[in-house]
Amino acid sequence: MTATHTGPAHTARQEWATGLxxxxxxxxxxxxxxxxxxxxxxxxxxxxxxxxxxxxxEFDLTSWGWIHLVLGVVAALVxxxxxxxxxxARVAGVAIAGLVIIANFLSMPYYPVWSVVMITISxxxxxxLCVVERGSLSDLSGERTPRDG
Numbered sequence: 001m002t003a004t005h006t007g008p009a010h011t012a013r014q015e016w017a018t019g020l021x022x023x024x025x026x027x028x029x030x031x032x033x034x035x036x037x038x039x040x041x042x043x044x045x046x047x048x049x050x051x052x053x054x055x056x057x058e059f060d061l062t063s064w065g066w067i068h069l070v071l072g073v074v075a076a077l078v079x080x081x082x083x084x085x086x087x088x089a090r091v092a093g094v095a096i097a098g099l100v101i102i103a104n105f106l107s108m109p110y111y112p113v114w115s116v117v118m119i120t121i122s123x124x125x126x127x128x129l130c131v132v133e134r135g136s137l138s139d140l141s142g143e144r145t146p147r148d149g
Contacts, residue, residue: 017132021090024128025082028075028093031100031121036072038114039065064107071100082129093129097122 042065075096081089100122104115 020128020132021082021085024093024125025079027121027125027128028082028097029079031097031118031125032072032075032077032079034072035068035075035100035103035118038111039067039069039072041065042068042110061110064103064110067103068107071096071103075100090129090132094126097125097129 042061044065075093078089078092078096082093101119104118104122108115
């Protein structure tokens with residue numbers, strides 16, 4: 001007599017949760033990559049960005065470049081954790097997306113349209129990571145267990 005071990009059946013709710021987490025992870029990776037590239041541009045060439053005189057939150061563009069570079073690298077690393085369905089990565093993903101929103105809001109005079117795009121994408125990331133219930137994630141490794149019939 002052999003025993004077959006089957007995992008829990010995948011429900012539509014689990015599939016949605018997995019899909020939203022993958023969406024959040026991919027978007028967070030994209031935001032991280034673009035933010036890191038934006039940071040490198042600001043560090044290397046300050047004349048790419050338009051400067052606004054007498055801005056309330058005025059920083060040197062090189063400082064903004066380092067802020068965006070660090071946020072971008074951390075966001076990309078957290079996105080990898082999200083693909084591994086780590087709980088710490090969901091919490092960190094929401095926090096990093098929030099920091100990206102704040103950083104892009106504060107640097108809006110230097111690159112307004114792109115800042116609005118990044119704020120919008122980060123808002124979708126926060127939504128995707130917060131709407132999923134704890135413990136409802138499927139394994140993202142791609143290996144499916146046989147369904148109970």
